[in-house]
Amino acid sequence: MVDLGKYAVPVIGSYVASLALLAALVGLTVWQGARMVRALRQAEADAEAAAQATETDHAH
Amino acid sequence: MTALFWRDLRLALRAGGGFGLGLAFFFIVAVLVPLGVGPEPTTLARIAPGICWVAALLASLLSLDRLFALDQEDGSLDLLATAPLPLESVATAKTAAHWVTTGLPLTLASPVVAMLLNLPAAGYPWLVAALFLGTPALSAIGTFGAALTVGLKRGGLLLSLLVLPLYIPTLIFGAEVVRRGAVGMTATPPLILLAGITAGAIGLLPFASAAALRMNLR
Amino acid sequence: MSLWEYANPKKFMETSGRILPWASGLAAVALCVGLVWGFFFTPDDYRQGSTVKIIYIHVPSAMMAINIWVMMLVTSLIWLVRRHHVSALAAKAAAPIGLTMTLIALATGALWGQPMWGTWWAWDPRLTSFLILCLFYLGYMALWQAIDNPDTAADLTAVLCLVGSVFALLSRYAVNFWSQGLHQGASLSLDKKENVSDVFYFPLLVSIAGFVALFVALMLLRTRTEIRGRRLRALMARQRGA
Secondary structure, X not given: OOOOHHHHHHHHHHHHHHHHHHHHHHHHHHHHHHHHHHHHHHHHXXXXXXXXXXXXXXXX | OHHHHHHHHHHHHOOOOXXXXXXXXXXXXXXXXXXXHOOOHHHHHHHHHHHHHHHHHHHHHHOHHHOOHHHHHOOHHHHHHHOOXXXXXXXHHHHHHXXXXXXXXXXXXXXXXXXXXXOOOOHHHHHHHHHHHHHHHHHHHHHHHXXXXXXXXXXXXXXXXXXXXXXXXXXXXXXXXXHHHHOOOOOHHHHHHHHHHHHHHHHHHHHHHHHHHHHHHO | OOHHHHHOHHHHXXXXXXXXXXXXXXXXXXXXXXHXXXXXXXXXXXXXXXXXHHHHHHHHHHHHHHHHHHHHHHHHHHHHHHOOHHHHHHHXXXXXXXXXXXXXXXXXXXXXXXXXXXXXXXXXXXXXXHHHHHHHHHHHXXXXXXXXXXXXXXXXXXXHHHHHHHHXXXXXXXXXXXXXXXXXXXXXXXXXXXXXXXXXXXXXXXXXXXXXXHHHHHHHHHHHHHHHHHHXXXXXXXXXXX
């Protein structure tokens, strides 16, 4: 382990704080992205289903 | 354009138009600060320039959210947009009316507030000069902020979040003028920079305000 | 083939989808190497002791905080002039990243300032400018949040970004005028003599590369999310219409 001397608290503190902020940003971005992909896939499936339903209606 | 200016002025002067509200606010802030920091004359004299300017900033913020909102509600903003008068001139007229109803009274009343805050006598002319040259910039920036948020239901809080950071250069130079003037240093360089910001803001921001209005009305 | 082809959302989705894994991988590797190298394998500075290790986060995040605003300014201009939706959405996607970088720069600066200057915060020009930059990011994001119509929101935030840039620059000079600072000059410059010494320099460069790659990866991902959001809104509107 590296010896940080008397400044251990500010050095480790700033690394931890920064990595926590970055992790929060990355996590939020990935989560929002995944949620949007799911929502879009769902909406596209719904639209497809609706389109097919109208097609079969026309066939009758 | 002048007709619009006089109309806005009359609307503001009419009861409930909000004229004098900014002025009263300016006074209240100036009275509250000594109550908060204590009555010691030297302390008050030190912070007087900053208090005067911050109070002026907040007071000019007060009536901004109604700058275009009333016109938008009754539809006259749409009429103005289709009128032959360019929206840039509308924005300038609004800025001028706002300044006459807030910036100018503040400037005229500032010596009284300075007296309450124990500003050294040498600072008085600088305070009046700085407010006279600086408050038009506040009105121009505020018009821009009001134009950005005109379509929003509760734009008031957002408006202050948008406008206050833009006030920073004016605040810094304005308070610097008074601070230097009060201690007898030469205060012309910051005063010139302040006037430069005001000139730039009056000259250029109406174009940005008009662009924002057009985007909002589209 | 011109740059403007990427303004087509479909083309952008294809290309960004291909770049994204590489950018993320590069960000992870460079950040790990840079920060581990900086944290474990660099000597202490003879004056600042081990606090010098904060530089590997502080300097890159501060650089990114400013550069991201510049990037937002450029994309806002492109949106206003050429009306490419991807450009406006990229500006929207970049703002929270810029805000995070500003916060990191401020936080690490405070933690560094405490042992070195004996204070968490000083109204130093550089520090104050960053606080002001933070306010500008907040205002910009708040305006995006507040407006329902996405095109109007893009327009108005672009104008705000333009005007804000001018005032941010003015504030920078005003703040310089107003106070002399504690903060040292630039850590990096092309003039070799001005630079921090080599032992600190190379891990710092790796770390900066990591921050840039991280920004690119996050920005692409966020822009992709925004583009998908637009498509989703369009689909919803069509269904309501049908």
